[in-house]
Amino acid sequence: MTVSPAAISGAEYYASDNYYLAEEGPSEWGGAGAAKLGLNGPVDAAQFARIIDGVLPSGEALAAGPDGKRNPGLDLTFSAPKSVSLLGLIGGDQKVIAAHRAAVRDTMAWAEERFALARAGKGGNERIETGNLVYGQFHHDLSRALDPQVHTHVAIANMTQRPDGEWRALHNVKLWQHAPVIGAAYHALLRANLREIGYETVITGKHGQFEVTGISQEAIDAFSKRRADIVAKADELGASSPKAMEQIAVRTRDAK
Numbered sequence: 001m002t003v004s005p006a007a008i009s010g011a012e013y014y015a016s017d018n019y020y021l022a023e024e025g026p027s028e029w030g031g032a033g034a035a036k037l038g039l040n041g042p043v044d045a046a047q048f049a050r051i052i053d054g055v056l057p058s059g060e061a062l063a064a065g066p067d068g069k070r071n072p073g074l075d076l077t078f079s080a081p082k083s084v085s086l087l088g089l090i091g092g093d094q095k096v097i098a099a100h101r102a103a104v105r106d107t108m109a110w111a112e113e114r115f116a117l118a119r120a121g122k123g124g125n126e127r128i129e130t131g132n133l134v135y136g137q138f139h140h141d142l143s144r145a146l147d148p149q150v151h152t153h154v155a156i157a158n159m160t161q162r163p164d165g166e167w168r169a170l171h172n173v174k175l176w177q178h179a180p181v182i183g184a185a186y187h188a189l190l191r192a193n194l195r196e197i198g199y200e201t202v203i204t205g206k207h208g209q210f211e212v213t214g215i216s217q218e219a220i221d222a223f224s225k226r227r228a229d230i231v232a233k234a235d236e237l238g239a240s241s242p243k244a245m246e247q248i249a250v251r252t253r254d255a256k
Contacts, residue, residue: 002079002209003107003183005176008052008072008155025139030108033116033132033160043136051134051157056167062159063169073135073158074172076179078104078186080150081204082224083215084194089141089148090223097150099193101139104152107186108135115174118162127171130160147223184208 027043034040037057039047047057052072054062064070080088080100088096112133120126135156142149160170175182187208191201200213211220 002081002207003179003186004077004079005179006075006077008075025141027136027138029135030105030137030154031112031133031135031156033130033134033157036132036161037134039134043138048136048155051136051159052155054157054159054169056159060167062167065169071158071169073170074156074175076108076154076156076175076182078107078152078154080190081209081211082149082220083212084190085141085148085150086215086219086223087199087212088150095197096194096199097141099197100150100190101137101152103186103190103193104137104154106189107182108133108137108154110185111175111178111182115172115178116160117171117174118160118168119171120162120168128162130162132161133157133170134159180207 029039029041029043039051039057050057054064054070054072056062062070078100084096084100087093088100113131116130116133117127118130120128133156135154138153138155140149140151140153156170156172156175158170158172159167161167184207187210191208191210194201194212201210202213203210
C-alpha cells in the first residue's frame, strides 16, 4: 500500500527529524481548515508545533481527552512508484515530481470532503461531517535506506471546524479505514497526471499500484534496497502475506 497511515507521536518528532526545514525538502500547508485559520504557504516549524499540540493561531487551546491527553494527529504518507522516483530524481524530470505533488493535493482535497468528521451531541455520540482538515505537507526524496524515493508526509492535525463554527478534535476513524481507497485515488490521479506529460503506465498491484512503462525491473530493484531487506527478512521468517510484509517493514525500518 503506497498511502500508509500512522499516528503522530508529537510535534517534537517532526522537529527532531527536520521535516519542515528547507534542506529536507519543501513544505506547504493544506486543507480547508488550514485556510480558515489563515495558514498558507511553507510550514513554519513553531506554528506547526502549536497546531499539532492543539493550539489555534488565536491562542485558543482545544480540550484534551478525559484522561488529560491529546492525540496529536495522523500522518498519511504518499509514496510514488519507484519508476516515478527514478524518472524524477535520477532522470531529472521535474514535471514528474510536480505530477506527484499535484496528485497528493487533489487526493487530499477529495478525502477531506468525504472523511473529515467531528463529534457532537450529548456525550459526543453524534458524528457530523465537517469537510475541513488542517495539515502540513512535507515533501521528501529519499527512503530510510537512502534510495531515491519521492514521497510526501501529510501530517493531519487533530482538529476540525464544525458547522456551528466551533473547533473540535477530528474524528479520524474514516481516514484510517479508507487509507486503501485514498491510495487508489492517489494512484489514479498520478497516472492521469503522468499521461498528460507523455508517460504510459502499467498496473502492477491492487489499489491501482503501477509503474511507468519503459523502466526495467532491474533498474527498479537496483534502487530498492529497503524492499530487498524486507523480502529477505520475510524469507527468513517464512512470511509471505501482505499483512506480514507490512509488519516486517514497520519493525525493521531504520531511524531517519
